Amino acid sequence: MxxxxxxxxxxxxxxxxxxxxxxxxxxxxxxxxxxxxxxxxxxxxxxxxxxxxxxxxxxxxxxxxxxxxxxxxxxxxxxxxxxxxxxxxxxxxxxxxxxxxxxxxxxxxxxxxxxxxxxxxxxxxxxxxxxxxxxxxxxxxxxxxxxxxxxxxxxxxxxxxxxxxxxxxxxxxxxxxxxxxxxxxxxxxxxxxxxxxxxxxxxVVRANPSRQVQKRAGRDRGGFWVLFAIGVLDTGVRMGLLTFLPFILAEKGASLPMVGIALAMVFLGGAAGKFFCGWLGSRVGVLMTVLATEGGTAACIVGVLVLPLVPLFILLPLLGLMLNGTSSVLYGTVPELTPADKAERAFALFYTGTIGSGAISPIFYGVLGDWLGAYWATAATAVVALSIYPLAFALASRLADGRKAA
Known part of the structure; x- marks a missing residue:
């Protein structure tokens, strides 16, 4: 006893x-x-x-x-x-x-x-x-x-x-x-x-650098830059689409108050996507979650272009979920690709890149819209979303935990 x-x-x-x-x-x-x-x-x-x-x-x-x-x-x-x-x-x-x-x-x-x-x-x-x-x-x-x-x-x-x-x-x-x-x-x-x-x-807990090096031995440090590139492209897709969405809605017959409601529906869906996809990524992995959200984003963008106004309104919360869902998975992966004692620096660099992309990408897509028109420029955002697929596979191969990667 x-x-x-x-x-x-x-x-x-x-x-x-x-x-x-x-x-x-x-x-x-x-x-x-x-x-x-x-x-x-x-x-x-x-x-x-x-x-x-x-x-x-x-x-x-x-x-x-x-x-x-x-x-x-x-x-x-x-x-x-x-x-x-x-x-x-x-x-x-x-x-x-x-x-x-x-x-x-x-x-x-x-x-x-x-x-x-x-x-x-x-x-x-x-x-x-x-x-x-x-x-x-x-x-x-x-x-x-x-x-x-x-x-x-x-x-x-x-x-x-x-x-x-x-x-x-x-x-x-x-x-x-x-x-x-x-x-x-x-x-x-x-x-x-x-x-x-x-x-x-x-x-804020201070990391033990020697323990972190041992824990992450053999990891490809280039994985952070693949993650960074995905974040920059994903933010650009989101900001580019939101630049043209009000004009596409207006062309389909939406009034100004309806455009405001439509954007609110996208933002509410986006908030849900940030909450849900962070936890989803911890269960099914980065690769599957990114493939689902970026593929879903591209499909929803096509829906924005081809659907009449009423079905389009029904699609908008799902569009917001897909648009914003990737970001939570990406933020949650930063610590896995960074020495723990450099986490602040890594997050700072990652956020600087995504915020910079959010500032610059509307200009790029705006010029493209002047050249090709709003519909083709919006279609280009779907192509960019799908271009993230190879980067997602590259990122998965660089994550130490294969279960989380796939």
Whole structure:
């Protein structure tokens, strides 16, 4: 009996440690997801404010586009430095500081009376938001270890919740108060999230480089760049299609309100795709999931081109699911192709590439649309989606775990 009790104690201790690690991981995911929702909401909040600023500062469309580009450009450019900094300092501290900086940018936008001040405020907020993607992604990856793909899909999904909630909340506030007061409230919200991250988020686990090298011995490091290429092409397909979708819907007889509803259906399907496909990838593997989502995307794009308006509306949520589903699988694979102590840097590089593709690809497809017309340019996005197939097979051959690859 005594021997039995002695045998049970280590098992109980190990179980307690596992339970503690699970609770810590869930806290990390919850706060990383909250940060993702806030920062992505801040990014898309600009769209709500552009008409307000046009009236307030007498701005033309070109300057309004430049303001949006300033925020996104600063955020993209500073992601790599943010990732490098987080390798030296606890990522929780950097993430909290970045969140507070992003909130301060919107607070400054609420008090400025000039275009220069507004530009500085957006640059400041974009700089703060540059910390979120690389650090929060790496925190979730380290918290869950080899089981991170599904939680990273959940983390990816929370960004879409923020994109829907924060602009909608601000739109409501704009009906109740001046726009400056609404921005100050959004800044207070950001400061509260920053405090929660600093006080409640577990420290970001530091990786053991020697253990990671041993664990991933023999892995082809070129796999990350194959993954990067897939991410760039996948983002380009999504942004290219969304560029032309409103015009195709209008040509099929959709009114302006119907176009808005159609886009909402695509975005809702996209949010579901981010949540569902991250977990699907952890069960059936990267290869099968990417083949399904990219093939499904190409098929849905053909449906967009050939279906009448009513069946097309029915197809739109599925289109959104396929368009966005690949991204969660890709984000969840970054840790598998990167030394654990370089996760922040890898996520920063990956997000910089996808954000850059999102900025550049609409220009490319727009020029193609001017040359060939909207329908043929949209068809080109389906071809690009299918061109990801060989890259998916190449990526599968570079993943260490064949079960996850296929």
């Amino acid at each position: 005594a021997g039995s009790r002695g045998f049970e104690r280590p098992r109980v201790a190990r179980s307690a440690r596992r339970n503690g690690q699970s609770v810590s991981a869930r806290h990390t995911l919850a706060l990383a997801g909250t940060a993702h929702a806030l920062h992505d909401g801040y990014t898309d909040l600009i769209y709500v404010l552009l008409p307000v600023w046009q009236t307030e500062f007498a701005l033309g469309y070109g300057m309004l586009a430049a303001l949006r580009g300033l925020y996104a450009g600063v955020m993209a450019l500073l992601q790599l430095p943010s990732g490098w900094l987080a390798e030296k300092i606890d990522g929780r501290i950097i993430l909290a500081a970045g969140t507070l900086l992003a909130a301060a940018g919107y607070a400054l936008a609420g008090v400025t009376g000039s275009l220069v001040g507004l530009s500085a405020a957006l640059a400041l907020s974009g700089a703060g938001s540059s910390t979120q993607h690389p650090i929060a992604s790496a925190a979730v990856s380290r918290a869950y270890g080899d089981s991170a793909r599904g939680p990273l899909g959940t983390y990816n999904f929370t960004g879409d919740l923020g994109k829907a909630a924060i602009p909608a909340l601000t739109s409501l506030l704009l009906t109740l108060m001046p726009w400056r007061g609404a921005l100050w409230l959004m800044a207070v919200l950001g400061a509260a999230v920053a405090a929660a991250i600093l006080l409640l988020m577990p420290p």
